[in-house]
Amino acid sequence: MNPSTHGVHLRITKLHKSFGDQQVLQGIELEARPGEFIAIIGRSGCGKSTLLRMIAGLEAPTSGDIWINDLQVHHIHSEARIMFQDARLLPWSKVIDNVAIGLGKEDRYKAEAALEQVGLGARANEWPSVLSGGQKQRVSLARALASHPKLLLLDEPLGALDALTRIEMQQLIESLWQQQQFTTVLITHDVEEAVILADRVILIEEGRIAMDAAVPFSRPRQRGNAEVAAFIDNILKRVMGITEMESRVVSKDLPSPLKKGS
Numbered sequence: 309m310n311p312s313t314h315g316v317h318l319r320i321t322k323l324h325k326s327f328g329d330q331q332v333l334q335g336i337e338l339e340a341r342p343g344e345f346i347a348i349i350g351r352s353g354c355g356k357s358t359l360l361r362m363i364a365g366l367e368a369p370t371s372g373d374i375w376i377n378d379l380q381v382h383h384i385h386s387e388a389r390i391m392f393q394d395a396r397l398l399p400w401s402k403v404i405d406n407v408a409i410g411l412g413k414e415d416r417y418k419a420e421a422a423l424e425q426v427g428l429g430a431r432a433n434e435w436p437s438v439l440s441g442g443q444k445q446r447v448s449l450a451r452a453l454a455s456h457p458k459l460l461l462l463d464e465p466l467g468a469l470d471a472l473t474r475i476e477m478q479q480l481i482e483s484l485w486q487q488q489q490f491t492t493v494l495i496t497h498d499v500e501e502a503v504i505l506a507d508r509v510i511l512i513e514e515g516r517i518a519m520d521a522a523v524p525f526s527r528p529r530q531r532g533n534a535e536v537a538a539f540i541d542n543i544l545k546r547v548m549g550i551t552e553m554e555s556r557v558v559s560k561d562l563p564s565p566l567k568k569g570s
């Protein structure tokens with residue numbers, strides 16, 4: 309955990325969300341301390357994005373409360389920024405203008421600085437269309453960070469990237485988080501990514517928090533490290549609902565994600 313004077317305190321109580329008859333979230337209780345980095349995992353469709361959208365103020369809860377510091381979330385919070393799997397850049401605006409969206413003219417230097425921080429200062433005056441997927445996500449990250457948010461919401465932002473670019477982006481996000489100390493909520497399908505980056509890994513199952521595991525390793529965390537790999541493996545087993553005995557059978561007989569890292 310990164311002690312922080314910058315990030316917000318996030319608190320979620322008795323949160324329910326239904327779409328028609330479908331109850332997606334059924335009593336979420338969750339807290340992130342200022343400057344904490346939490347990762348939310350869970351099977352496809354369990355409600356991760358819905359939860360993030362509600363924290364962002366883009367979707368209203370059916371019932372329950374979300375607090376950012378002492379303000380209840382009813383609409384988009386001025387201190388929060390969200391980043392999605394697709395970069396969502398405006399194709400008719402230059403890279404720097406995409407980063408500067410929402411900033412006043414006098415704050416344009418902040419967009420330039422954010423673009424430098426993600427390593428794309430030299431590409432400021434190009435069109436988004438000439439950038440690679442990873443570069444577009446860097447621009448999207450710069451746009452999210454240019455206004456110095458106190459809460460960064462990441463909805464599977466690295467999901468579409470190749471493995472190497474993904475690792476580079478993870479390192480970039482971790483180093484910017486360490487410098488700027490914003491509170492971070494990361495949605496990811498990748499348990500390894502959650503364990504490498506987050507202070508806590510939180511599993512949503514059947515609409516509730518089924519696991520909230522503090523990651524006990526110092527940073528930067530090494531993927532090859534046996535203890536890290538075993539920790540990832542245990543979470544994977546928990547996500548897949550596989551018992552110890554079943555996992556031995558799976559590990560022996562099949563190439564399986566349970567063997568990841570071994």
Ligand SMILES: Nc1ncnc2c1ncn2[C@@H]1O[C@H](COP(=O)(O)OP(=O)(O)OP(=O)(O)O)[C@@H](O)[C@H]1O
Nearest residue numbers: 327330332350351352353354355356357358359497
């Ligand atoms: N606007 C909506 N209207 C109706 N149903 C919705 C709406 N948004 C989400 N849902 C439903 O809520 C459930 C949770 O969706 P959500 O996108 O939050 O899941 P997720 O865990 O993020 O999934 P994935 O990992 O596949 O992205 C799904 O069954 C989805 O169909």
